[in-house]
Amino acid sequence: MHTQHSAIAATGLRKSFGDHVVLDGIDLDVPRGSVFSLLGANGAGKTTTVKVLSTLIRADAGSAWVAGHDLTTEPDAVRAAIGVTGQFSAVDNLLTGRENLHLMADLHHLPRGDGKRRAGRLLEQFDLVEAAGKPVSTYSGGMRRRLDLAMTLVGSPRVIFLDEPTTGLDPRSRRGMWQIVRELVAGGVTIFLTTQYLEEADELADRIAVLDRGRLVAEGTADQLKRRIPGGHVRLRFADPLGLDAAARLLGEVSRDDDALTLRVPSDGSLRSLKTLIDRLDDRAIEVDELSVHTPDLDDVFLALTGNPHDEKVTSR
Structure with missing residues (x-):
């Protein structure tokens, strides 16, 4: 299961909160330099998976390696190699965009000059130069999401967890985010993406796993998953x-x-x-x-595999 070619490898991950089983024995293998998408309705266990793999909470059972480090015995090494962005944003509203980036550089113990240079490059890469001197409280949703990702990149992570990165964004901001993800992967970063937007997984992911009530019910490329479904x-x-x-x-x-x-x-x-x-x-x-x-699309795949109608908030745009 665990190879040096895997950015993330997990076997038998389980997590319960009280009597409620949230992860029911999850196996994952994510190759380096790829986009892996975990697709599921609200409450399927996507965020819990990210929290376990990013050391925020401990699994009850199972083992996992992230960026070559054992999650249980080397959590600090895992934290040093990853970035997490999305629902738990670290952005400080009172600071400007530039100050937020400088703060991250300080937290990563970058020399002052290096930190400033990296902040400048990231502001350019994420199209935030004009807004850099304004407090983040004035930013739009799309700008905040870009700044959050830029802050994650200050530490040069090899694996990035994007937890529903485009929820609530307008179509143009979403496409901008997708372009940034593609550029990161082209640069060798591995992206673990959770989303409830089927189109997003179809657009970005090299491999997709469908999570339903804490179990992986299917995994493959978008095309492989579509071929499993009759209905063309x-x-x-x-x-x-x-x-x-x-x-x-x-x-x-x-x-x-x-x-x-x-x-x-x-x-x-x-x-x-x-x-x-x-x-x-x-x-x-x-x-x-x-x-x-x-031809069957990911909507059809999702409905066939999970029996979740769209009123359970799995949406395609």
């Missing part, structure tokens, strides 16, 4: 009921909607199956008004 289909819309009838007779196993004049034909969405379908309709001279292909 082609939707055909017709100009009139005659075309709909003719196509339904020809194609057999389809679901039809007479009001919308549409048929749903099961399909894996591949070019070959589409060509076969279109050729069959062409041979009978059946006119199709509109054709659309639906």
